[in-house]
Amino acid sequence: xxxxxISNLQAKVGGRQILNGIDLTVNAGEVHAIMGPNGSGKSxxxxxxxxxxxxxVTGGQVLYDGKDLLGxxxxxxxxxxxxxAFQYPVEIPGVSNMYFLKAALNTVLKxxxxxxxxxxxxxxxxxxxxxLMEMEQTLLNRPVNTGFSGGxxxxxxxxxxxxxxxxxxxxxxxxxxxxxxxxxxxxxxVNALRGPERSMIVVTHYQRLLNxxxxxxxxxxxxxxxxxxxxxxxxxVLEESGYAGFGIEDEAEAVGKR
Amino acid sequence: MTAxxxxxxxxxxxxxxxxxxxxxxxxxRDAGLRRFLEIGFPTTHEEEWRFTNVSPIARxxxxxxxxxxxxxxxxxxxxLSESDYQGWLAGGQNPFVALxxxxxxxxxxxxxxxxxVIEEPIKIFTCxxxxxxSVIHPRTVVVVGAHAQCTIIETYxxxxxxxxxxxxxxxxxEGAVVDHYKVQQEAAGAFHxxxxxxxxxxxxxxxxxxxSLGGALVRNDVNTTLAEGTEATINGLxxxxxxxxxxxxxxxxxxxxxGTSHELYKxxxxxxxxxxxxxxxxxxxxxxKTDSKQTNKNLVLSDExxxxxxxxxxxxADDVRCTHGATxxxxxxxxxxxxxxxxxxxxxxxxxxxxxxxxxxxxRVKVQSLKERLETVLYEKFHExxx
Numbered sequence: 001x002x003x004x005x006i007s008n009l010q011a012k013v014g015g016r017q018i019l020n021g022i023d024l025t026v027n028a029g030e031v032h033a034i035m036g037p038n039g040s041g042k043s044x045x046x047x048x049x050x051x052x053x054x055x056x057v058t059g060g061q062v063l064y065d066g067k068d069l070l071g072x073x074x075x076x077x078x079x080x081x082x083x084x085a086f087q088y089p090v091e092i093p094g095v096s097n098m099y100f101l102k103a104a105l106n107t108v109l110k111x112x113x114x115x116x117x118x119x120x121x122x123x124x125x126x127x128x129x130x131x132l133m134e135m136e137q138t139l140l141n142r143p144v145n146t147g148f149s150g151g152x153x154x155x156x157x158x159x160x161x162x163x164x165x166x167x168x169x170x171x172x173x174x175x176x177x178x179x180x181x182x183x184x185x186x187x188x189x190v191n192a193l194r195g196p197e198r199s200m201i202v203v204t205h206y207q208r209l210l211n212x213x214x215x216x217x218x219x220x221x222x223x224x225x226x227x228x229x230x231x232x233x234x235x236x237v238l239e240e241s242g243y244a245g246f247g248i249e250d251e252a253e254a255v256g257k258r
Numbered sequence: 259m260t261a262x263x264x265x266x267x268x269x270x271x272x273x274x275x276x277x278x279x280x281x282x283x284x285x286x287r288d289a290g291l292r293r294f295l296e297i298g299f300p301t302t303h304e305e306e307w308r309f310t311n312v313s314p315i316a317r318x319x320x321x322x323x324x325x326x327x328x329x330x331x332x333x334x335x336x337x338l339s340e341s342d343y344q345g346w347l348a349g350g351q352n353p354f355v356a357l358x359x360x361x362x363x364x365x366x367x368x369x370x371x372x373x374x375v376i377e378e379p380i381k382i383f384t385c386x387x388x389x390x391x392s393v394i395h396p397r398t399v400v401v402v403g404a405h406a407q408c409t410i411i412e413t414y415x416x417x418x419x420x421x422x423x424x425x426x427x428x429x430x431x432e433g434a435v436v437d438h439y440k441v442q443q444e445a446a447g448a449f450h451x452x453x454x455x456x457x458x459x460x461x462x463x464x465x466x467x468x469x470s471l472g473g474a475l476v477r478n479d480v481n482t483t484l485a486e487g488t489e490a491t492i493n494g495l496x497x498x499x500x501x502x503x504x505x506x507x508x509x510x511x512x513x514x515x516x517g518t519s520h521e522l523y524k525x526x527x528x529x530x531x532x533x534x535x536x537x538x539x540x541x542x543x544x545x546x547k548t549d550s551k552q553t554n555k556n557l558v559l560s561d562e563x564x565x566x567x568x569x570x571x572x573x574x575a576d577d578v579r580c581t582h583g584a585t586x587x588x589x590x591x592x593x594x595x596x597x598x599x600x601x602x603x604x605x606x607x608x609x610x611x612x613x614x615x616x617x618x619x620x621x622r623v624k625v626q627s628l629k630e631r632l633e634t635v636l637y638e639k640f641h642e643x644x645x
Contacts, residue, residue, distance in 0.1 A: 051595075051599070052595055054591070073604065074598035075598040075599075075601050075604060077599075078598070078600055078601035079601045083599075086599075089596070090590070090592045090593050091593075092593045092596065093614065094613070094614025094617035095610055095614045095617075100597070100602075101600075103602055103606070104597075104600035104602055107601040107602060107603070160600065164601070
């Protein structure tokens with residue numbers, strides 16, 4: 001059975017329709033890349049799947065593990081194993097990274113019927129995962145994302161993912177704003193988490209990330225619809241011809257043409 | 259002069275049934291009563307009381323409550339005799355201070371000798387529990403000698419309907435270091451009106467944190483006067499729910515050059531609560547090189563809660579740095595979603611963010627036992643109201 005089945009998903013934000021009928025099936029262990037120009041609806045799709053209330057679903061259905069995903073609260077989706085790595089991780093002054101992550105992990109463990117971790121076990125776990133992400137341990141005691149550099153924020157997202165061990169990870173432009181070294185580290189962290197039981201949706205504007213996180217499938221999104229799907233080679237074709245080669249206008253370029 | 263009205267007559271009656279004190283003290287009381295009868299209870303037509311209607315206090319008949327403050331006086335702290343203190347705050351424009359003066363009785367007067375470093379906090383605990391509406395007029399005076407160091411913790415609690423009309427006077431000598439904490443946890447039906455006056459010497463370092471959690475109607479006046487090179491940190495946290503009203507008026511008077519003041523007041527409002535922050539900073543002509551920063555931040559959790567915030571900067575010197583800022587906001591929707599997206603429940607996420615808003619003020623509490631107590635109190639408070 002498919003882990004995620006999106007059928008004819010439509011969504012809007014404010015008065016603006018963004019998703020115009022997305023169909024996508026993700027099986028266990030698969031990595032799907034979603035590519036598209038700015039404004040094509042990539043991030044909206046990621047946010048809708050994670051349950052952001054700002055976006056209003058206007059039609060369609062999403063089944064996750066056979067259950068109606070759209071009826072679930074964001075925290076229940078997370079407990080069921082969905083993880084969104086944010087494009088812009090949120091700074092939360094006053095809440096320590098450690099406290100936050102421990103609370104999150106124990107909620108998820110409890111939901112899965114597993115024993116909660118005590119302070120020592122938790123520390124051992126996070127130490128191991130921080131090493132993977134080449135992160136300074138002092139980041140644990142700092143408030144969530146507060147004063148982190150762009151690279152530190154993105155690493156922190158993948159670090160959280162490594163700790164929470166989701167079944168479906170959605171990476172929303174995790175490559176944006178990263179230099180090549182940071183990109184390698186982040187991609188390395190993601191690849192270490194690949195496995196037959198874990199699916200991923202990798203949202204990106206650029207093909208570069210897909211050199212490091214090699215997808216099983218690539219989908220091209222335009223104006224809220226998937227206009228082309230293929231294997232990993234599709235990303236390379238896209239790199240060659242640009243979105244224009246697919247008859248898609250990148251919003252930034254399109255502005256002058258209106 | 260206002261004639262003795264319905265609202266002031268009960269106080270005149272209480273005054274006359276009060277046993278006569280020694281001459282000096284009785285003169286003070288007489289002056290206090292006279293002043294109170296002159297100005298009477300304030301109305302909302304007066305700028306200082308525009309947003310705080312004290313008529314529920316004026317209307318209520320209170321009985322004097324027999325009490326005594328519980329004082330923890332650490333070794334090295336001496337009692338101060340009334341005759342050795344000339345500073346008595348007697349009223350001025352504040353009728354509640356005048357009323358307090360008229361009923362000067364169970365005052366706490368302490369002295370920290372010059373150069374003494376008192377490690378343990380001085381604790382003053384005030385509690386009122388009566389079957390009928392009652393009133394107390396606590397007066398605390400702490401005189402800290404030059405280069406001495408101490409911590410003062412005032413706590414106010416109680417049960418039922420009552421009125422606490424408190425005045426605290428702190429005098430810090432040259433180079434003294436004084437940390438002051440006030441924890442107001444009055445009962446839900448209580449009226450709490452308090453004035454704190456800190457008169458700070460040259461190069462003294464003073465910090466004050468006023469935490470207002472309880473009470474139906476609360477007004478705090480925190481007034482500080484700085485000398486040359488004095489450093490003052492004036493912080494406050496107010497958390498109100500239901501129909502609570504909490505008014506914080508502060509005044510920082512930079513009288514001499516090179517003074518520094520940092521002020522941070524934070525409020526968390528829920529239900530139909532109302533709050534007032536009025537921060538006056540006075541930089542007198544002589545007070546060149548003053549460095550003053552005022553911040554008021556409010557977290558409003560409901561549609562019906564109201565905050566009135568007003569900075570009042572009066573600057574008469576020309577070479578100073580004074581900044582002020584006020585914010586009123588709600589819980590950050592993105593932060594809420596971020597926490598939820600990691601599995602934290604919505605209610606818990608709201609509690610966590612609300613707590614986090616107050617966190618930086620609690621983090622600055624230097625007395626470990628007090629810090630832990632406040633953490634527990636706040637945790638329980640948000641647990642109960644959050645979501």
